[in-house]
Structure formats: C-alpha cells, structure tokens
Amino acid sequence: MSIPLRTRIKFCGLTRPEDVDAAVAAGADALGFVLWPGSKRAIDEQRLAKLCARVPAFVTRVGLFVDPDPTLVSRCAEHLDLLQFHGGESPATCMAAGRPWIKALRMRDGLDLHAAAEAYGGAQALLLDAYRPGVPGGTGETFDWSRIPASLAKPVILAGGLTPDNVAEAIAAVAPFAVDVSGGIEAAPGVKDAARMAAFLQAVRRADDERLGA
Numbered sequence: 203m204s205i206p207l208r209t210r211i212k213f214c215g216l217t218r219p220e221d222v223d224a225a226v227a228a229g230a231d232a233l234g235f236v237l238w239p240g241s242k243r244a245i246d247e248q249r250l251a252k253l254c255a256r257v258p259a260f261v262t263r264v265g266l267f268v269d270p271d272p273t274l275v276s277r278c279a280e281h282l283d284l285l286q287f288h289g290g291e292s293p294a295t296c297m298a299a300g301r302p303w304i305k306a307l308r309m310r311d312g313l314d315l316h317a318a319a320e321a322y323g324g325a326q327a328l329l330l331d332a333y334r335p336g337v338p339g340g341t342g343e344t345f346d347w348s349r350i351p352a353s354l355a356k357p358v359i360l361a362g363g364l365t366p367d368n369v370a371e372a373i374a375a376v377a378p379f380a381v382d383v384s385g386g387i388e389a390a391p392g393v394k395d396a397a398r399m400a401a402f403l404q405a406v407r408r409a410d411d412e413r414l415g416a
C-alpha cells in the first residue's frame with residue numbers, strides 16, 4: 203500500500219537573505235537559486251554561498267541552470283543539494299554533472315512526456331513549466347494542466363504561473379509530487395513577499411487536507 207505524500211513546496215528565485223529566512227520560516231521544503239545570468243533573479247557564486255549558508259538542514263538547496271558551462275556547475279555544486287537544468291540540456295549533460303538533478307521541460311505543443319521521462323531516466327523528477335518561445339522559464343504563465351498524464355514514470359514538479367490563488371486548483375487537478383513558484387510569491391522580480399509565501403504555503407496545506415481527506 204502506498205502512503206499519499208503531502209505536496210512538497212519549492213520557492214525559487216531567492217536573491218536576498220531576508221527572503222531565505224522568511225521562506226524557511228514559512229515552511230518551504232526547497233529553495234531555488236537562479237544561476238543563469240540572463241534572469242532578473244540571477245545571483246552570482248558569492249551570493250549563492252552566502253544565501254545557502256543560511257539554509258538549515260532538511261531544506262533542499264536547488265541551483266537553477268540554463269545550458270550552463272560545466273565549470274560553473276562544479277563551482278556552485280558544493281553549496282547545493284540538487285541541480286535544476288532548465289534549458290535544452292541533454293540527458294548525458296545532466297548526468298555528467300555527477301550530482302542529483304531534476305529536468306525542467308517546457309510544455310510546448312507535441313511534447314511527449316512519457317518519452318521524456320524515459321529519456322531523462324536519471325532525473326529525480328521532471329519539472330513542468332509553461333512554454334513561451336525564446337524564454338527559458340520564469341514566465342509567470344500557466345499551461346493546460348490536463349496535458350499531464352495521470353501516471354508518469356517520474357515524479358512531477360508542477361511550475362508555471364502558480365500563485366496563492368490558483369495552487370489549490372492545480373493540486374486538485376494534477377496531484378503533483380511538488381509545486382514550484384517564483385513570480386507568484388514576489389513583490390518585484392527577485393524580491394519575495396513574506397505574506398505571499400505564507401499564503402502559498404497555507405493554500406497548499408489546505409489543498410492537501412482536501413485531497414488526503416484529513
């Protein structure tokens with residue numbers, strides 16, 4: 203008999219120490235740090251080290267990369283528990299980092315999720331994000347959640363335009379392993395809003411109570 207898990211929560215795009223502290227206090231399971239220089243939420247290696255040093259045990263530190271130089275990944279890896287590849291990285295490239303990783307897939311038309319789950323068999327999970335041409339992620343846009351098969355060979359991390367207002371509906375529709383949010387908990391790009399983080403957490407907990415019949 204499998205025991206249903208509560209939905210894990212990842213807050214992504216943290217850039218400030220006070221936001222890390224607020225996210226941890228709110229109860230996030232994982233914190234994401236964007237190491238792609240093209241992002242409005244990008245941080246450098248020095249800031250990564252400082253922010254990650256504030257994260258307590260049992261909260262997962264995730265580094266987000268977009269088609270990175272492998273040397274950047276290895277320099278950052280000592281601060282991280284998990285790598286998030288959010289570009290066009292091949293399975294071999296993801297594996298070559300030699301660390302636990304997840305693969306972000308943008309839900310473009312025709313994407314075969316079963317084939318992707320097989321191809322990225324070494325991933326801990328697949329993160330599903332909205333597709334907008336020319337933008338690797340963090341668009342703040344949702345996608346059609348009914349495109350996600352009820353059964354997939356990899357755990358699903360649902361992302362893309364989630365907010366405190368829509369995350370309960372998303373959980374009811376998809377029952378993902380985890381949800382991931384960036385723009386939906388912000389006051390401005392890279393500046394998180396403590397009240398929105400807390401509201402997001404509460405919405406997830408309420409949705410889980412509903413889903414698990416607590």
Ligand SMILES: O=C(O)c1ccccc1N[C@@H]1O[C@H](COP(=O)(O)O)[C@@H](O)[C@H]1O
Pocket residue numbers: 214215234236238241242243266268288329331338339340341342343361362363364382383384385386
């Ligand atoms: O946040 C970014 O700037 C970013 C840049 C490049 C790739 C991914 C990025 N963010 C990730 O995108 C999803 C969805 O974000 P949102 O909630 O729609 O704002 C999430 O995994 C972010 O971590």
